[in-house]
Amino acid sequence: MTPALSFERVTKTYGSGWGRTPKRALDGLSLEVRQGEVFGFLGRNGAGKTTAIHIAMGLMRATSGSGSMLGCALGDAKARRRVGFVPENPAFYPRSARTVVRFNAMLNGIGEREATRRADEMLERVGLSNDAYRKVTRFSRGMLQRVGLAQALVNDPELLVLDEPTSALDPIARAQVREILLWCKREGKTVFLSSHILAEIEDVCDRVAFVAAGKTVRTGTMRDLLEDASCFEIVFEGAAGALAEAKGEEGRWRVVVPASEQRQAIEKVWASGGSVVSVSPFRKRLEEVFVEATGERTGSA
Amino acid sequence: MRQALLIGHNFMRQGWYGAAGFMAYVALLTWLGRRVPVNVVNELAGVAVAFMVAISATLALAGVAMDVKTRTILPVLSKGISRSTYLLGMFYGALMLLLVMCVWTFACWEWQIDRAMTLHAAVHVQIDVLLWALLLGFSLSLLMMCAGLLGVSLVESKKALLFPIVIFLGPVAPTWFGQKALATPHTALLGGMMKPMTPYPRASVWETVVEAAVLLAIALLVFSRRDVTVASE
Numbered sequence: 001m002t003p004a005l006s007f008e009r010v011t012k013t014y015g016s017g018w019g020r021t022p023k024r025a026l027d028g029l030s031l032e033v034r035q036g037e038v039f040g041f042l043g044r045n046g047a048g049k050t051t052a053i054h055i056a057m058g059l060m061r062a063t064s065g066s067g068s069m070l071g072c073a074l075g076d077a078k079a080r081r082r083v084g085f086v087p088e089n090p091a092f093y094p095r096s097a098r099t100v101v102r103f104n105a106m107l108n109g110i111g112e113r114e115a116t117r118r119a120d121e122m123l124e125r126v127g128l129s130n131d132a133y134r135k136v137t138r139f140s141r142g143m144l145q146r147v148g149l150a151q152a153l154v155n156d157p158e159l160l161v162l163d164e165p166t167s168a169l170d171p172i173a174r175a176q177v178r179e180i181l182l183w184c185k186r187e188g189k190t191v192f193l194s195s196h197i198l199a200e201i202e203d204v205c206d207r208v209a210f211v212a213a214g215k216t217v218r219t220g221t222m223r224d225l226l227e228d229a230s231c232f233e234i235v236f237e238g239a240a241g242a243l244a245e246a247k248g249e250e251g252r253w254r255v256v257v258p259a260s261e262q263r264q265a266i267e268k269v270w271a272s273g274g275s276v277v278s279v280s281p282f283r284k285r286l287e288e289v290f291v292e293a294t295g296e297r298t299g300s301a
Numbered sequence: 302m303r304q305a306l307l308i309g310h311n312f313m314r315q316g317w318y319g320a321a322g323f324m325a326y327v328a329l330l331t332w333l334g335r336r337v338p339v340n341v342v343n344e345l346a347g348v349a350v351a352f353m354v355a356i357s358a359t360l361a362l363a364g365v366a367m368d369v370k371t372r373t374i375l376p377v378l379s380k381g382i383s384r385s386t387y388l389l390g391m392f393y394g395a396l397m398l399l400l401v402m403c404v405w406t407f408a409c410w411e412w413q414i415d416r417a418m419t420l421h422a423a424v425h426v427q428i429d430v431l432l433w434a435l436l437l438g439f440s441l442s443l444l445m446m447c448a449g450l451l452g453v454s455l456v457e458s459k460k461a462l463l464f465p466i467v468i469f470l471g472p473v474a475p476t477w478f479g480q481k482a483l484a485t486p487h488t489a490l491l492g493g494m495m496k497p498m499t500p501y502p503r504a505s506v507w508e509t510v511v512e513a514a515v516l517l518a519i520a521l522l523v524f525s526r527r528d529v530t531v532a533s534e
Contacts, residue, residue, distance in 0.1 A: 057379045060528040081381030091372040093311060103311065107304050107380035151376055 002071050004159050004190035005033040005056060010065035011214070012051050025051040027214035028065070033192055035158075038185050040201040040208035041194040044294050048214040049194045050088060053163050056192075057085050070159055081108050084152030088163040090144055097123060097139070097147050098132040104151035115154070122150035127176055141168035149180060159190045166197055178204060198286045202226075208286075210293035218293040225289050231282035232262045239274020256282050304382045308390025313397055316360050320398045323356050324405045331409040350438030353402055357442035358465040361395040362449030366461060369453075374529055384525040388450060392517060395446050399439065407435050433506075437490050440509040444487055445469055447516035454524035468516070486512045 012026040026048045033039040043049050054060040058075025072079035092100045098119050105115035123132045126146040136147055145168050166174045181204045184191050195201055209219040233256050243265055246255040257265045266276055368374040445465045452464025472483040473491050482488045486508030
């Protein structure tokens with residue numbers, strides 16, 4: 001199956017002109033986003049996430065490397081008709097929200113009447129139907145983000161590219177965006193989501209890639225990344241002191257042991273008269289994986 | 302093409318205030334000069350043309366530059382349109398505003414001439430002379446507009462303003478040092494603009510329009526290849 005979005009050894013160097021010190025923003029970035037998945041794109045500030053997204057959307061040109069978007073070359077105008085894009089800190093012409101969304105729909109070749117209908121529908125979906133006739137210049141940053149989502153969804157895109165879509169949103173609006181992303185997932189749309197909010201990535205993404213210094217340092221499904229098959233977490237009751245390294249409260253203890261020592265640990269709990277509540281693969285927090293994947297590389301750079 | 306028209310109409314809505322300011326200025330000049338002899342009419346015509354030229358350059362240039370600066374260009378260029386469509390749309394919008402300004406200016410002049418001829422029976426004004434002055438203004442404005450688009454395609458906003466200035470005044474600059482002006486189509490028109498009603502080769506008007514078209518073609522080529530944003534991260 002053709003990937004929805006792919007980068008193959010893409011590099012981008014800024015300021016390579018006369019007398020300027022070149023800065024390499026992307027250094028051989030390679031990754032593949034499959035159709036129908038929600039893909040998280042994570043990295044520290046300056047890691048090259050926005051640059052990669054702008055190259056995909058044709059706003060910038062790669063210095064070298066190639067890639068594809070919905071079967072066309074990166075940045076191809078025909079492919080962009082089937083893509084929705086929300087830039088970081090979106091900005092729009094000083095018109096009403098309804099006019100802005102309709103204008104963006106019409107830029108994708110949708111007729112005026114249909115564009116108006118879809119604009120109303122999308123503004124309702126993002127919770128802005130009451131503010132549809134207000135000028136966007138009077139909107140808060142969070143409301144602008146929602147207008148950004150509405151204009152990205154208005155052409156019923158196959159691929160949705162979101163650059164920090166919830167960075168300015170309050171918790172309720174963030175939950176609304178999460179609902180929209182889950183709706184996109186149910187509709188079979190592919191979502192490419194760049195975000196700093198790890199909880200959001202953990203909740204909605206099927207796969208994630210960590211990018212550091214312009215390179216993909218780790219890619220995998222959430223399960224692969226978070227579950228560590230080499231360790232198990234054992235939860236047990238009623239045998240305090242059975243395992244010296246166990247931590248717990250209210251009579252329930254937890255301990256993480258290597259897979260090879262799992263059986264031995266369980267037998268110790270039983271021998272001490274305790275009962276095992278659960279044994280499951282040890283699950284890391286995404287934040288730990290993030291620091292592990294991006295911190296190491298920065299440290300060594 | 303429909304998208305270019307859409308972008309053009311959008312730009313017209315944005316640039317309307319600049320054009321309206323110009324038209325109010327021309328109307329004021331016309332009102333103030335309504336009772337004076339026709340030679341003053343000619344001078345006012347020269348001033349109006351100069352303003353039209355300056356406004357046209359800044360209109361097109363500032364339109365694109367502001368879109369880049371305020372990042373409103375990002376949602377637009379991420380749609381299924383090419384860079385050329387966007388720039389042609391901006392050009393179309395600016396051109397329409399320029400045409401509106403031309404029509405308004407001509408209407409004001411004609412009214413003023415009618416009044417002057419009524420008050421000063423001995424005065425005769427050749428209307429075609431003013432019409433040619435207007436065409437001069439139009440072609441020079443078009444040149445400035447395209448030079449502005451080329452400037453903004455090549456460099457960032459502030460430096461981009463240098464391009465229309467250099468393209469506009471560059472050919473006549475040697476005359477300040479006693480040298481002959483460089484032979485560009487619009488050199489003759491510049492002379493005509495600086496001395497209103499001086500005879501100038503009328504073919505220069507069309508040659509200047511061609512010069513503007515060449516600049517626009519280069520601007521389209523350059524703009525379709527450049528990075529329109531630098532990542533903010």
